Amino acid sequence: MIDIYDELQTKDHLPEIPESELSDEKVLEELKSIKERLGSRVVVLGHHYQQDDVIAFSDVTGDSLELAKKAADIKSAEYVMFCGVHFMAETADMLTNENQKVILPDLRAGCSMADMANRREIDVAWKYITESTTDKIIPITYINCSAALKSFVGENDGSICTSSNAEKVITWGLSQGQKLLFFPDQHLGRNTCFKLGIPLEDMVVYNPHLRFGGLTPEQIQKAKVILWYGFCSVHQGFNKSHIEAWRKNDPERILIVHPECSFDVVQGADLAGSTSFIINQIKAAKPGTKFAVGTEINLVNRLAKQYPHLDITSLSPYQCLCTTMYRVRPRWLLESFRAIERNQPINVIKVDEVTKKFALKALDQMLAIS
Numbered sequence: 001m002i003d004i005y006d007e008l009q010t011k012d013h014l015p016e017i018p019e020s021e022l023s024d025e026k027v028l029e030e031l032k033s034i035k036e037r038l039g040s041r042v043v044v045l046g047h048h049y050q051q052d053d054v055i056a057f058s059d060v061t062g063d064s065l066e067l068a069k070k071a072a073d074i075k076s077a078e079y080v081m082f083c084g085v086h087f088m089a090e091t092a093d094m095l096t097n098e099n100q101k102v103i104l105p106d107l108r109a110g111c112s113m114a115d116m117a118n119r120r121e122i123d124v125a126w127k128y129i130t131e132s133t134t135d136k137i138i139p140i141t142y143i144n145c146s147a148a149l150k151s152f153v154g155e156n157d158g159s160i161c162t163s164s165n166a167e168k169v170i171t172w173g174l175s176q177g178q179k180l181l182f183f184p185d186q187h188l189g190r191n192t193c194f195k196l197g198i199p200l201e202d203m204v205v206y207n208p209h210l211r212f213g214g215l216t217p218e219q220i221q222k223a224k225v226i227l228w229y230g231f232c233s234v235h236q237g238f239n240k241s242h243i244e245a246w247r248k249n250d251p252e253r254i255l256i257v258h259p260e261c262s263f264d265v266v267q268g269a270d271l272a273g274s275t276s277f278i279i280n281q282i283k284a285a286k287p288g289t290k291f292a293v294g295t296e297i298n299l300v301n302r303l304a305k306q307y308p309h310l311d312i313t314s315l316s317p318y319q320c321l322c323t324t325m326y327r328v329r330p331r332w333l334l335e336s337f338r339a340i341e342r343n344q345p346i347n348v349i350k351v352d353e354v355t356k357k358f359a360l361k362a363l364d365q366m367l368a369i370s
Contacts, residue, residue: 024053027331031057034337042340043077044333045070045092047084048275049234049296049325054083054333063275064088064143065162065370068363071095071102079103079340082349083328085111089349090147094356094363102349105336109327111144113260116230117184119148121208126156129181129206129226132217136177137226140169142185143366144232147351147359149183154358159365163259163274166192172369174224181206183228187235191259191266193225200263205229235260237320238294243268246292246315255315256281257294265294265315275299285310296322 022030035042035057045067046058055061060070067084071092074080080102082089086109093102130137139158141149150160157176161169170192173180182189186205193203204220206213207229220226238261246253247268256271256278266272271281275295282291287309293300294315304312314320339346351359 022331022334024330027334028053028056031330031334031337034334034341038337038340040077042079042081042337043074044081044083047088047325048279048299048302049322050083050328051298051326052302053330054328055302057330057333058083063162063164064091065164065274066276067092068095068143068162069367072367074100079345081105081333081336083333085109085114085324086349087111087114087144087146090351091143091150091363093349093351094147094360101345103336103340103345104328104347104349105332106327106329107347108324110324112233112324113142113184113230114145117145117149117208117228119146119152122149122152122183125206125208125213125228126152126181128212129220132215132220133179135179135221137179137181138173138177139181139183140173140189141183141362142166142188145184147355150359150362151355152358154361154363154365158362159369160362161366163188164276165366165370166259167196168369169366170196179224179226181226181228184230185232185260186227186229187231187262187266188259189225189227190263191261191272194263198224203227232260234296234320234322235294236262237318238262238265238315240264240268242292242294242315242317250290250292253290253292253311254285255292255294257315261294269294279303282307282310282312296320296325298322298326 044058046055046061048063068091072095080092080096082092082102082104089102089104139153139156141153141160143160143162159169202224204215204223205227206215235258246255255269257265257269259272282303290311292313292315297314297319300314
C-alpha cells in the first residue's frame with residue numbers, strides 16, 4: 001500500500017499554487033469555472049468537518065459512513081475528489097471502479113487518531129492477546145484507520161464500523177466470539193460497549209507504548225473488550241468541566257456530543273451520537289431550542305448558520321478544530337482540478353491489490369451489517 005507520509009516531502013505531491021498567485025476570491029471564482037467545465041467527469045465528496053468554502057464545491061456531503069456508501073455508488077465519474085483525510089480517500093479508492101481515480105487535494109490531510117495505530121503494532125498486540133486467552137477474539141476497527149489496518153480486520157474475520165453503526169457492528173462481533181479487540185479509538189469503543197450493557201470493569205486498554213500493552217494475560221482473559229489506546233484530538237478537547245459549566249449557567253440548554261468524546265463527557269451530556277445523529281437531532285428541534293454541541297467547530301458553526309431559529313454553540317469555549325481536515329483548502333482543491341484538466345492528475349490515492357482484497361472483505365462485512 002502507498003505510504004502517504006513517505007511521499008509528503010516530494011515536490012510532486014505538494015500544492016503548486018504560490019500563496020501570492022491568486023487571492024482567495026480569485027481562487028473561488030476559478031474553482032467555480034473549472035468545476036463547471038469538467039462537469040460530470042469529477043464528483044466532489046466533502047466531509048462535514050470541512051470549511052464552508054470547500055463544502056460549497058462538494059456534490060455530496062456526509063460523515064464517514066455516508067461518504068463510503070456514496071463512493072460505492074459512484075460509477076460514471078472519472079475522478080472522485082475526496083475533501084476529507086487520507087483514510088477516507090483510501091476507502092473511496094477501494095470502493096470505486098478500477099477505471100476511476102480518487103484524489104486527495106492535499107496529501108498532508110491525515111488523521112491523528114488513525115496515526116495512533118499501525119500494522120506492526122496491531123500485529124504485535126494480536127499475537128500477545130491471542131496467546132493470552134483461549135477465547136475467540138473478533139477484531140473491530142473504527143473506519144478512522146489506514147487501509148492496512150482494515151486489511152488486518154478482514155484477514156481475521158472482523159468488521160469495520162463507523163460512529164453511526166458501531167452498536168450494530170459491536171453487537172454482531174459479540175455474537176461471533178467471546179471477546180473484542182476494538183481500535184483505534186478507545187472512547188467510541190468504551191461508550192458504545194457501555195451503552196450495550198457491558199460494564200467498565202469488563203473493558204481494558206491496550207497501550208502499544210507499554211510493555212505487553214500494559215496488560216497481563218490474566219487481565220486479557222478476564223476482559224470482554226480490549227480497547228486500543230487511541231483518541232480523536234478534536235473530541236479530546238471536550239471535558240467534564242464544560243458539561244458542568246453549562247449545567248450551572250444554562251441548565252435548559254441541550255448538551256449533545258459525539259461518542260469520540262470521553263466517557264465522562266458522554267455520560268454527562270443529554271444526547272450522544274454520530275455526526276449524522278447530531279445533525280438530525282438539531283434539524284428536528286423546535287424553534288428556540290438551545291444546543292451546546294461537542295464536535296468539530298466547522299460543523300457547529302455551519303449548523304448555527306443553517307438553523308438561525310435555534311441557539312447553537314460549541315460545548316467548549318475554545319475552538320475544537322480538525323487541523324488536518326483544514327489542510328484541504330480551496331486553492332489546493334483548485335490545483336487538483338487544474339491537474340485533471342491538464343490530464344495530469346496529482347495526489348491520486350491507490351491501495352495495492354492484496355491490501356484491498358482483505359480491507360474490502362471488512363468493508364463489505366460492515367455494509368452487510370448496516
